[in-house]
Amino acid sequence: MCSIIGYSGKEMAAPIIVKGLKRMEYRGYDSVGVATESDNQIELKKGIGKVNEVNLKIQLDTLPGKVGIGHTRWATHGKVTDVNAHPHSSNSGKIAIVHNGIIENFEELKKQLENEGYSFKSETDSEIIANLLQKNYELTKNVRETIMKTVSEIKGHYAFVAMFENGQLAAARFHEPLIIGVGQDNIFLSSDVLGFVEYTDNAIYMKSRNFIILDKWKFQILDFEGKDVKYEITKISKEFGDAYKGDYAHFTLKEIYEQPDTILRAGEKTVDAITKTADYIKHAKNIYITGSGTSYNSALIAKQILSKYAKIKVETIISSELQFSPDIIEENSILIAISQSGESADVLDAVRIAKKVNCKIISIVNLLTSSLVRKSDVVIGMNCGPEIGVAATKSFTSQLVVLYKIVQKLSNNNITINFENFAKSILKILENPTKIQQIAKELKDISDIYILGRGINYPVAMEAALKLKELTYIHAEGIPGGELKHGPLALMDSNVFVIIINPNDSTYSDTLTSAREIKVRGAKIIGISDIESDVYDYWIEIPKLDEILYPISEIIPIQLLSYYAALEKNTDPDYPRNLAKSVTVK
């Protein structure tokens, strides 16, 4: 959603904060702002746009002082305007805050404060925190008491950093991430280790209901009741340093190209967890798999491969839907939660519902420091490294590899997958994107794309539609091939493109028939297949593979197609409009 950062140290704060915000921009990117303290004065600059754009316009990084806070916003309360951007300062101008999350009782608090003479400039729920802190600070004259009183008054999920005019920082966490970076001569408070990884690899993962008060680089961590909290300094994995674009124009392209490597790393360091998971599954009363977006599409594939190759029945649940029918979950079953970030509020909510009825939680997750990990009985790591592009690419294929490994285990290793050879065949798809780039040009002006697949290829069609929507803003829809005649055929005419996912598996001839039915209605056909056919106007060749592996080889060219079509349409493939990487609100 949003990212927050605070810095106190020996260096000038603003340039360090701007760099940190740039790295965390994937979390939210409609506006940005920085405030710093120098000579007991708070200065603040903010505006709409992405970090580099705003910085170029108003030079956020020239603010003076060695203490500061910063924010990138993904609007929830209030439109995308300069005024609604963070930081927000209190009426006295003596306190400034940045906030991630939602303050549920902000209307009530706002009325109360207005009655006491406070005024508000923005439409945000966050500004309330600044004025509440001012009120409580004037009352207590003590930062510790001020934070304790403020957190007892606000309701919702939040992490905020507050800066006082004397240069003191304080930050509180309730269910939104907040990590402390502990450097030699500096301290960072950040939503993500990416905010400070360049400066220190020492991190403290703050617990929910904890807060920190900070004077220069001396700090104290307390709980909301004011008791000292013991903490542990963790070494951050060096791989976070990889979150650079390198020679690639965009993170999304880099992440697509990392897949021959990430496929080999998926589930790598958690082999025991895969064995344990197989064991849990074998003895489970019921098995449910949940996720959102791309992760849910992986769940749909999991359902099919578990039943086909391991004879195990599972039920898939869209995470955000479970709250409306919680009784689906039977007691003492297992819930497999798939999530790249491990922070999706919907997934965490599904886990909460399942835990209530004593289900065991198995998670397949990329971010091993996430909330989902802490709520799970067994954790399997995707190990694909930071995924910065908002649209999921490499995490999807890593999820599938983890699922293949679970299926392999359950089938007593009767299914042999040579992942090394598989990775090589993926490399071939990526080697020469020229044809895909040419097809992308054809998509520039169209308004509808349909993607057809049957069996295991249908969830791939859904995932393909999601990628096309996110990256190109073209209306895209995945259709189960057999359903064509039950309605969607009415949409086929010369204005549409249809992608036919048609590997040489048991679905091949039925899907080819569907392609012909579409072709005679004038639509243009892009065939994704290992067999060429005259029905395809454009053929994207994929390698001949074992049936179980086709989904990965099918989605990669579609990820590329979506990426290049985004370039044709001049949209930003890394940061699609209105979206955020971690959807930590419901």
Ligand code: F6R
């Ligand atoms: C799609 C996409 C989203 C996420 C969804 C779940 O490209 O990025 O649909 O898949 O928000 O996110 P995680 O996996 O982090 O729970």
